[in-house]
Amino acid sequence: GENVEQHPSTLSVQEGDSAVIKCTYSDSASNYFPWYKQELGKRPQLIIDIRSNVGEKKDQRIAVTLNKTAKHFSLHITETQPEDSAVYFCAAGGYNKLIFGAGTRLAVHP
Amino acid sequence: NAGVTQTPKFQVLKTGQSMTLQCAQDMNHNSMYWYRQDPGMGLRLIYYSASEGTTDKGEVPNGYNVSRLNKREFSLRLESAAPSQTSVYFCASSESGTVGNQPQHFGDGTRLSIL
Numbered sequence: 001g002e003n004v005e006q007h008p009s010t011l012s013v014q015e016g017d018s019a020v021i022k023c024t025y026s027d028s029a030s031n032y033f034p035w036y037k038q039e040l041g042k043r044p045q046l047i048i049d050i051r052s053n054v055g056e057k058k059d060q061r062i063a064v065t066l067n068k069t070a071k072h073f074s075l076h077i078t079e080t081q082p083e084d085s086a087v088y089f090c091a092a093g094g095y096n097k098l099i100f101g102a103g104t105r106l107a108v109h110p
Numbered sequence: 111n112a113g114v115t116q117t118p119k120f121q122v123l124k125t126g127q128s129m130t131l132q133c134a135q136d137m138n139h140n141s142m143y144w145y146r147q148d149p150g151m152g153l154r155l156i157y158y159s160a161s162e163g164t165t166d167k168g169e170v171p172n173g174y175n176v177s178r179l180n181k182r183e184f185s186l187r188l189e190s191a192a193p194s195q196t197s198v199y200f201c202a203s204s205e206s207g208t209v210g211n212q213p214q215h216f217g218d219g220t221r222l223s224i225l
Contacts, residue, residue, distance in 0.1 A: 009150075032211035043200065043216040044153070051211075089152055093210030097168075100152035 002027040004092050006101030014109055019080050021104045023090035024072040032093040033066060033073045038103075039086045047088075048075070080108045112136055114217035116201050122223045123191045131186040131220050133201030141204045142184035143168075143214065144176060146197040153200065158209055159184055191224045198222070 006023045013019050023033075034049035050057045050064045050073065057064050061080075066073040073092075077084055085108045090101040117132045135142065140161045145153040145168075155168030159178040173195060175187045184203075188195060199220045204212040 006152075030210075034213060043218050045216070046213050049213060095211070096166075096209045098155070098210040098214070100154070102150055102152045 002030075002092075002097070002099050004090060004099045004101040006090050006104055008104060009102065010105045010107070012107045012109065013080050015080060015082060017080055019077045019084070019106055019108075021075045021088055021090070021106075022072060023074070023092070023101050024070075025092035025099070026071070027092065027094060027099070028071065029094045030071075030092040030099075032098075033064070034091050034093070034098075035064060035075050036089045036091070036100075037086045038089065044089060077106075080106075082108050082110055084108050114201055114203055114215055116199075116217035116220050118220060119218065120221045122225065123188075124225055125192060127191050128187065128189050129191065130188075131199055131201075131222075132183070133185065133217060134183045135201075135203040135215070136182065137203060137205075137215065138181070139203035139205050139215075140181070141206065141209065141212070142178065143202040143204075143209075144174075144184070144186045145200045145202065146170065146195075147200060147219075148197050156186065156199075160209060193224050196222060196224045 031052035036044040037047045038044045061078045063076045087103045114135045143158040144156040157176040159165045162181045201217045202214040204214045
């Protein structure tokens with residue numbers, strides 16, 4: 001069946017460094033790619049999303065890139081801060097399903 | 111504006127007991143979803159309701175039933191709880207009837223333990 005692979009599973013960076021999380025998807029019909037941030041014990045919250053007709057999208061320190069040919073997309077966080085520490089989930093969606101990756105635990109050390 | 115509200119927040123059950131998880135949204139969304147979250151496995155869709163009056167199975171529906179009571183409310187029922195159903199359950203909603211290509215808004219989750 002369709003799946004989404006997410007790497008790395010854990011990521012540790014120093015405050016101010018950049019962080020990159022990568023996802024690959026298997027369903028070529030996928031056309032919507034959201035990213036969610038989940039702090040410990042909290043709900044997943046949408047931080048950015050991209051659709052298949054766009055190659056890159058930025059929102060302040062966060063950017064997402066999409067390569068439809070290779071079926072992979074990435075989240076880039078620049079100038080990381082301790083409050084960026086959380087679990088990040090990617091997902092790939094089409095008409096009737098949204099498949100989530102297993103998550104990346106990001107730790108930003110002061 | 112509360113968004114998506116789930117009750118209860120925590121629950122402990124014994125094997126074989128039944129219970130219903132409640133979810134309500136106040137954003138006038140058409141679609142609602144139930145997910146379970148297990149360590150290292152991300153979010154897996156149990157059931158969804160694309161619009162009032164319809165429900166469909168997701169990736170892991172066995173052992174669960176759902177009811178879309180009205181546009182606001184979508185409940186998840188465990189008829190005979192099993193230890194394998196110990197998980198965190200999230201309800202979500204989205205504006206339109208297409209499941210996979212709209213932003214989904216999540217509730218705070220229900221932490222369910224089955225002994």
